[in-house]
Amino acid sequence: MKKILCLATFLIICISGYSIDYSSGILNSTKCYKESLACTEKAYPNSDQVVIDEYVYQKYNKDGTGIKIDDFYLKILTENGRINNKVLTFSYTLPYSTIEIKKLQLIKANGSVENVDIAGNSKVMVDDSQIK
Numbered sequence: 001m002k003k004i005l006c007l008a009t010f011l012i013i014c015i016s017g018y019s020i021d022y023s024s025g026i027l028n029s030t031k032c033y034k035e036s037l038a039c040t041e042k043a044y045p046n047s048d049q050v051v052i053d054e055y056v057y058q059k060y061n062k063d064g065t066g067i068k069i070d071d072f073y074l075k076i077l078t079e080n081g082r083i084n085n086k087v088l089t090f091s092y093t094l095p096y097s098t099i100e101i102k103k104l105q106l107i108k109a110n111g112s113v114e115n116v117d118i119a120g121n122s123k124v125m126v127d128d129s130q131i132k
Helices: 029-036 079-084
Strands: 006-015 049-060 066-076 098-107 113-115
Touching: 029 049, 029 066, 029 098
Parallel strands: none
Antiparallel strands: 006 066, 006 098, 049 066, 098 113
16 A cells, blocks of 8 residues: 655635735745654554644634634645545635635645645535525
């Protein structure tokens, strides 16, 4: 079986009245990649994936609006971890919030970076439990 050694970086911004540009990320990708090298199946024997680092910024305004910015690095350790992260789901409720994924990358075991086409790989779906 081929080993899955993949690091993914996600920058998710839940927007409601937002004006800060973190589109290139918040966390240091070089540092996160180096830290991910120590995260192996042997070091985490019961894990399919490991969160290397995460930074969450939230701000609430007096008028009820706010922002949440989530930047995190996830290392996939096993085939099961790859399958579990094949489809990513991010929930929000219109008209109260929206979500915008600014950056999604796969960092391969050799350190090469593959940018994911967010628009080409995204779709908005309705949770059918909300339909009455």
